[in-house]
Amino acid sequence: MAIVPGPNQYGKAEVRLVHVDRSTPVHRISDLTVSTALRGDFIAAHTAGDNSHVLTTDTQKNVVYAFAREGGIGEIEQFAIRLGRHFTSGHEWVTAARIEIEQSGWDRITADGRAHDHSFLRSGGGRRTTVVTVEADTVHVVSGLAGVVVLKTTGSEFRGFPRDRYTTLAETSDRILATEVTARWRYLGTGQATGGPDFGRLAAEIPRTLLETFAQVHSLALQQTLHRMGEAVLVRFPEVAEIRLSMPNKHHFLVDLAPFGLDNPDSVYLAADRPYGLIEGTVLRDDVPAAPAAWYGTPGFC
Numbered sequence: 001m002a003i004v005p006g007p008n009q010y011g012k013a014e015v016r017l018v019h020v021d022r023s024t025p026v027h028r029i030s031d032l033t034v035s036t037a038l039r040g041d042f043i044a045a046h047t048a049g050d051n052s053h054v055l056t057t058d059t060q061k062n063v064v065y066a067f068a069r070e071g072g073i074g075e076i077e078q079f080a081i082r083l084g085r086h087f088t089s090g091h092e093w094v095t096a097a098r099i100e101i102e103q104s105g106w107d108r109i110t111a112d113g114r115a116h117d118h119s120f121l122r123s124g125g126g127r128r129t130t131v132v133t134v135e136a137d138t139v140h141v142v143s144g145l146a147g148v149v150v151l152k153t154t155g156s157e158f159r160g161f162p163r164d165r166y167t168t169l170a171e172t173s174d175r176i177l178a179t180e181v182t183a184r185w186r187y188l189g190t191g192q193a194t195g196g197p198d199f200g201r202l203a204a205e206i207p208r209t210l211l212e213t214f215a216q217v218h219s220l221a222l223q224q225t226l227h228r229m230g231e232a233v234l235v236r237f238p239e240v241a242e243i244r245l246s247m248p249n250k251h252h253f254l255v256d257l258a259p260f261g262l263d264n265p266d267s268v269y270l271a272a273d274r275p276y277g278l279i280e281g282t283v284l285r286d287d288v289p290a291a292p293a294a295w296y297g298t299p300g301f302c
C-alpha cells in the first residue's frame with residue numbers, strides 16, 4: 001500500500017477588484033471578486049516541497065489586476081476566459097485553470113431626475129456569477145446568479161404529502177412562498193475562440209425569465225416552482241445546456257394571536273431564518289452530453 005497525492009488545485013481566492021472605465025464622462029464600474037485555481041502537475045510541491053512548478057498565488061492575483069488594466073473587463077465570462085487561457089498557455093505543466101468571478105452590481109443614483117454619471121448605489125438584485133474552466137482547447141462556462149431574494153404573498157399551496165406519526169405540518173392552499181435563488185447554468189458551444197453566446201444579454205434575460213416564472217407559476221410546491229423556472233430558461237434560451245437551482249424555503253409562520261383574543265387571517269407572520277427547507281435541482285436537455293469538467297470544484301448538490 002502506498003499513500004499518494006490525489007486531485008489537487010491551488011490559486012488565489014476572492015481577489016477584490018474594482019475597475020472604473022473613465023473613457024467617457026459617464027463612468028462605468030465593474031466590482032468583481034475573482035478566484036483562480038490551477039490544476040496540473042504539482043505533485044513535487046506536495047510530496048517534496050519542490051516549488052519549481054508553482055506559479056505563485058501572488059502572481060495569479062497580480063495577473064488579475066494587470067489584465068484588468070490592459071484589456072479592461074468586458075463581460076465577466078470574457079474576462080475569465082482571458083485569464084484561463086493565459087494561465088494554461090504559459091507553462092506546460094498547468095493543464096487546466098478554473099476562474100470563478102462574482103460581480104456585485106452598482107446602479108446609478110438618480111439626481112435631478114436623471115441617472116448620475118459617477119455616483120452609484122449597490123444593486124439589490126443579487127450578484128452575477130461565472131465559473132470558467134479552460135482545459136486544452138475546451139472552455140466550459142457556467143454562469144449564474146446568487147443572492148436573489150424573492151417572495152410571493154399568495155399563489156402558493158402545499159398539500160397532498162404523506163402523513164406519519166411525526167407529521168404535524170398542516171396542509172395549506174394559500175401560503176407565503178419566499179426563497180433566495182442561487183442558479184448556475186452551463187452554456188453550450190463556448191469552446192470556440194470566436195462567437196459563442198451573447199453573455200451580456202443572457203446575463204440580463206435569464207434572471208428576468210427566472211423571476212417572471214417565480215411570479216407567474218401557481219406553486220404547488222417549491223420543487224415544482226424550481227423545475228418550472230429551470231424549464232422556462234431551457235425553453236427560451238437554446239444557448240443553455242442545463243441549469244442548477246438551489247432554493248431555500250424561507251418559511252413564514254402565522255403567529256398564534258389567540259392568547260390575545262385576536263384572530264390572524266393570514267396577516268401577521270414570523271419570518272424564520274432557520275431551519276429552512278432546502279430545495280435543489282437540475283433541469284437539463286436529455287440530448288446534450290453531461291459535462292462534469294464544467295462543474296468540477298463548484299460546490300453544489302447531489
Ligand SMILES: O=c1[nH]c(=O)c2[nH]c(=O)[nH]c2[nH]1
Binds near residue numbers: 169220221222249
Ligand atoms: O414546497 C415545499 N416543499 C417541501 O418539500 C416542503 N416540506 C415542508 O415542510 N414544507 C414544504 N414546502
